[in-house]
Amino acid sequence: MKAAAITKQTAIASMSKVCACFNLKRDAYYKYQQRWKRYKSVESRVIELVKEERKMQPRVGVRKLYETLLPSFKSTHIKVGRDSLFDILRANNMLVKRKRAYAKTTNSYHHFHKYNNLIKEVQVTKPNQVWVSDITYIRTVKGFCYLALITDMYSRKIIGHDLSDSLELAGCLRALRKALWHTKPAAGLIHHSDRGVQYCSHMYVNELKRKA
Known part of the structure; x- marks a missing residue:
């Protein structure tokens, strides 16, 4: 036609x-x-x-x-x-584009020292050998809140956590302090993270060095 x-x-x-x-x-x-x-x-x-x-x-x-x-x-x-x-x-290109439905929790572009990956070839055989830190977001009707977690890599048990309305360092520090208070690990503990700005900051690293 x-x-x-x-x-x-x-x-x-x-x-x-x-x-x-x-x-x-x-x-x-x-x-x-x-x-x-x-x-x-x-x-x-x-x-x-x-x-x-x-x-x-x-x-x-x-x-x-x-x-x-x-x-x-x-x-x-x-x-x-x-x-x-x-x-x-x-x-007619008039469909509404969806807004991004997730929140970015990792900022790896920072001036703090980034430590090497120490668990690449480590065989995890016991609790309190490796702790993994991470932040996840929870969507609410008012926006996002952020859950900082410390997980034991061997047992998969969450040993420290903190819920906050921001991505600031304070939430991660509170989660770490809870883990250190309740677990009291022996020397040689490996702390693993995504090397975001919170986990590479001087305050967080000094807390680890002082108590872990």
Whole structure:
């Protein structure tokens, strides 16, 4: 159908000859042309309604948008389903992009000394041989909170933790102090982390050296 339209515009051949090449009747081409015009008219009106709604709700998704606009579609006799609405918005680059649903917890770009990986070839055979420190985030209705953890690599037991509303050093230090207080490891303990800024800071390293 598109080839027929292009041929008609450029006057390369008559419409009858073009339709015959594609084994089509002229009536079929003209009916298609009418349907396409109706579709573009509906698409244009739908886009106008969506733009008006997005002025008040810039990040509204397709599902809610369809429910909101359904009365307007019915009153203007526009027959558009939810899937068709999705197709129109996608074709016109109007889908709302999702915001990043995770929080970055590691900052490895810092000026503190980064220690070598000491557990690369170590065989862990007992508790309190290797402790692993990490921070994970928990999403809440008010935003993110951050859980600092100290885990014994052999037993997989969490031996220190702290829940905080920020990624500051204080939460990691509290988790470490809990682990040191409850476990009191022997000399030679290996502390392993992702070498983020919290774990390489002077305060954290000095705490380890002083008590571990």
